[in-house]
Amino acid sequence: MRGSGEELLPQTVLRQIGDKMYEKRKLAALEVEQIIKRLAQQNDQHRIRIIIDKLIGEFAFSAVANHRKGALLCLAAATVGLGAPSEAHLRQIVPPVLASFTDQDSRVRYYACEALYNIAKVARSGFVIFFPEAFDALFRLSADSESNVQNAVQFLDSLVKDVVTACPSFDVHAFIPKLRDYLRVVNPHKRQFLISWVVLLNSIPDLDMISYLPQLLDGILAILSDVNREIRQAAFGCLHEFLVDLRRIRRADFGSLTAILVDRTAATDELVRLTSLSWLGHFVSLAPNALLGQLPQLLASILSNVSHSNAEIHGQARKLSVELLGLPPGPARKDVPALLLVLHQQLSGSTCDATRLEILHWLHLLLRRAKAEVLLALPHLLPQLLDLQALGCADEVQAASLAVLAAVASCDSAHFQGVLRALLDRYRGPSGALLLQHGGSGVLRRLCAHLGGRHVFMELAGILRHEPDLGFAATVVQALNLILLTAPELHKLREELRSAATGGGGGG
Template identity: 45%
Template sequence: MAADALSIIPGAVLRNLADKLYEKRKNAALEIEGIVKQLSTAGEHDKIAAVIGLLTNDFTYSPQANHRKGGLIGLAAVTVGLTSEAAQHLELIVPPVLNSFLDQDSRVRYYACEALYNIAKVVRGDFIIYFNKIFDALCKLSADSDANVQSAAHLLDRLVKDIVTESDQFSIEEFIPLLRERMNVLNPYVRQFLVGWITVLDSVPDIDMLGFLPDFLDGLFNMLSDSSHEIRQQADAALSEFLQEIKNSPNVDYGRMAEILVRRAGSPDEFTRLTSITWINEFVKLGGEQLVPYYADILGAILPCISDEEEKIRVVARETNEELRAIKADQAEGFDIGAILVIAKRRIE
């Protein structure tokens, strides 16, 4: 394959593609773009595949950093040259670029961001099939040690968000397990990245983030006690938006979320406790008899908060206690009087 490609691209172009000067690499990439454009017009897709193979094996996987940089700009140039026909070659083009996000050289990681940005601009929704891998890479790059790489990753992230919000190929079901896995990361940059994605996806009418809220609710609550004021604010804004959606939605899985809220109501962090109790208060009003199986757990979370040091928490806890007592729980299925008495006895003691 490489020999075939060597006869397609002049040696001088390949030498310039590996040059230490960016301008020479850029000019070589423009020549490759022109060659690929001609091959595409002639329907020579085997030769295009050979060119991609050469750029991947001899350049992006080279031990020489300048070769790797040249390979990345070359793969982006191939994509631009292919335009509307790029989609059929993506399975060869995208993996070596994603692999370059792990490169030890920060400049190579930077060019990988730039290359994928240019590839994404051409193929738009066709690269959604790689979304989880791209998201995973961006998640890591959002906390990159190099500020230039971080900046390039942010630009790529914005473009990917635009593509996802306009695509009908995005699968929220495939994405949620990845999001859930990442939600416990403590790095502040990653946390901002995650909240940003949750907010964007929630704004898309065709994506039902509320239906998957139990999968990442605990992670959002975890961020309320972050040392960064900005992250606390972003998590709080996202939670407030979801609570509003819950109020307007006829179908909500209160049970799974109630378990999370009960745990968080005992948090040593005051803001987390207040937010949890506020949510529980709304759930008791909205969920009513749906929450009867969790009645004892909710009561166990509420009672300590009635004597909380923070007045706001005490007020909400007392109001929630009154709401609980108003539910005709003892007439509902799943009501466990024994569990209620154990909780009450524990508080008296």
């Protein structure tokens, strides 16, 4: 029985396999297909293997490019000749074809794509065992420098997608880590290739891609920042479909997703920031506990974005803050110190009125829900709140700050006195006297409006009675007298004093 490759393949075929003319290489491939087909009909597996080994050993890894091209044509033709190639056949044929995807000759790479296309078309579900290697090869060549190779990759990629979606044995669980790692690339062609795969997988009805979203979300958001408009749109569309699914099934690892989104709200790209904030806004209704579980980090993110120059980002951050403030459960008490630290740090570093106003809203909320913890942090917060009365802040910020101060003062008599003492201390010295002259009247009037004129004046009188600096006491008393005589907020107190004076005169 003849057994060598030379005996099984005519010399004319062997010469044509490596010919410089494509037409002759094609003729050789057609002849190989017919020979393999006859041997397959005879179930002569031994001779089939010998021929394939000959094509691989002598041509597929030859130093001559035309030999390599011919080998690829013939290996694909052999697969077609087999009709229904077994796994053993494919494990012999496919590896050298995949190896040719890295060939330095672009024409060889092109023929490798064409060969694998024809092999996959014949093998169908049998090809899935090579999917990891084939995907790697496609991923690399999706950014090939030659446009004809890129076009060939697109055709092959389309077929591989068809094969995968039709194969119930496709192991998506094993594939996701590879996809996750590849999503970190920055090459636009590779990004487009990867997004198309994510979209495909998410379109398969029986595949629960939401369970894999925590592994993919960060990479998709990174692709959303691509400079290419088409790629950004593809990523945005992909994210939209995931969000639709989340809103429909309302089941996911929202904790992990929240952590990713919070991190991405600090991205330099504005679309990534805006999209992340928008998703977090949807999570308020979908998974409020996931947000509350990471509230300190989320609050820091919100406060940073409230001051953003992009109106959409500012608006989305503000909207998210309002929605979180309205959540019934409120923050877990164990998170309150962390929240207060965030507010303290943001108040120290921010010069933006919008951010300051948001901080004050949160302080007011915490005073209602966790008063004891807020009062413990008061030594750090009180000076900052008083600063907002003196830094030329917007009227709205000053009013909100004073409302918080009034809420603190309302807690008990000790804090009432503490707030007033701290306020009076701001008016000491030359700079304090200037502050009292230009802004002190308004601050004291608003405090009276919040806390009651009689209460404020009586407490201030008690403090000033024991003031060792008589000059300072006289200055403050003079300011208080002017306020008492003219301020609308003290109209009721003036009436009470006038009534008391009249009653006293009648009794004398």
